[in-house]
Amino acid sequence: MGFADGAEREKSLDAGLRVVRAYLESPEALKAKPVGVEVYLSESIPGLPVPLAGVIDLVQADLSPVDFKSAASRPDPDQAAFENELQLVSYQLLIEATAGRTPPSLDLVFLVKTKAPQVIRVKVPPAEDARKDRAVAMLNAAVDGIAEKRFHPAPGMQCSWCGYRQECMLWEVEEIWGLIMLPLLLLAACHRAATDPPPYIPPPTDTTPIGGGLSVIGLGIVVAAVVVALGDALRGSGKGGERDG
Ligand code: SF4
Numbered sequence: 001m002g003f004a005d006g007a008e009r010e011k012s013l014d015a016g017l018r019v020v021r022a023y024l025e026s027p028e029a030l031k032a033k034p035v036g037v038e039v040y041l042s043e044s045i046p047g048l049p050v051p052l053a054g055v056i057d058l059v060q061a062d063l064s065p066v067d068f069k070s071a072a073s074r075p076d077p078d079q080a081a082f083e084n085e086l087q088l089v090s091y092q093l094l095i096e097a098t099a100g101r102t103p104p105s106l107d108l109v110f111l112v113k114t115k116a117p118q119v120i121r122v123k124v125p126p127a128e129d130a131r132k133d134r135a136v137a138m139l140n141a142a143v144d145g146i147a148e149k150r151f152h153p154a155p156g157m158q159c160s161w162c163g164y165r166q167e168c169m170l171w172e173v174e175e176i177w178g179l180i181m182l183p184l185l186l187l188a189a190c191h192r193a194a195t196d197p198p199p200y201i202p203p204p205t206d207t208t209p210i211g212g213g214l215s216v217i218g219l220g221i222v223v224a225a226v227v228v229a230l231g232d233a234l235r236g237s238g239k240g241g242e243r244d245g
Pocket of ligand 1: 153154155156158159162163164165168
């Protein structure tokens with residue numbers, strides 16, 4: 001992270017130290033030796049076509065995973081649980097697959113950077129089957145999206161610290177351009193097919209009506225033109241999409 005000057009660096013360092021001191025002096029500080037910190041796990045999970053992998057900030061002695069968050073203000077527990085559901089249930093799936101036991105809770109510890117720093121623990125109950133199925137379905141949707149290169153912008157609060165905002169805007173432009181162009185190309189192709197004089201074709205040797213035959217040929221040309229235009233537009237938007245974070 002870059003700082004504008006030394007004073008800003010000192011200010012950030014001081015704020016960080018105050019938050020860490022608040023954690024160490026709080027009831028939420030570790031009391032027992034943990035299973036591990038920065039615990040990397042990778043496991044096959046039923047229903048997922050690829051291994052699930054993650055790095056858990058802290059796994060407590062009772063197997064509860066803990067994720068530390070920094071926050072500018074005091075979090076709303078329900079909102080925090082909702083926003084972090086996929087992450088926490090993924091940790092539970094990993095711990096269950098590794099240890100064969102369900103952790104008693106899934107925890108978030110917020111280090112709140114208010115003037116007097118606060119440390120807030122949000123304890124989320126472990127997921128039952130329905131929540132686990134939901135998480136696996138969400139992960140599958142992500143896997144499908146990656147496999148099919150569906151990297152559309154998904155604006156949210158994360159955009160405020162995203163390093164790809166300019167690229168993201170370019171992706172939108174290309175995508176919108178494609179969406180505008182496709183109907184226009186379709187209309188133009190249909191118009192041409194309806195108004196252009198048909199090319200000369202020798203008289204048929206069978207009894208197929210000429211008009212019907214030309215209509216089929218014209219429709220074939222229109223369909224081919226639209227397929228080519230669609231392919232070009234999708235290839236164009238695909239290139240832009242690969243830049244998304
Ligand atoms: S790529 Fe960045 S700016 Fe674009 S939607 Fe995602 S987080 Fe927001």
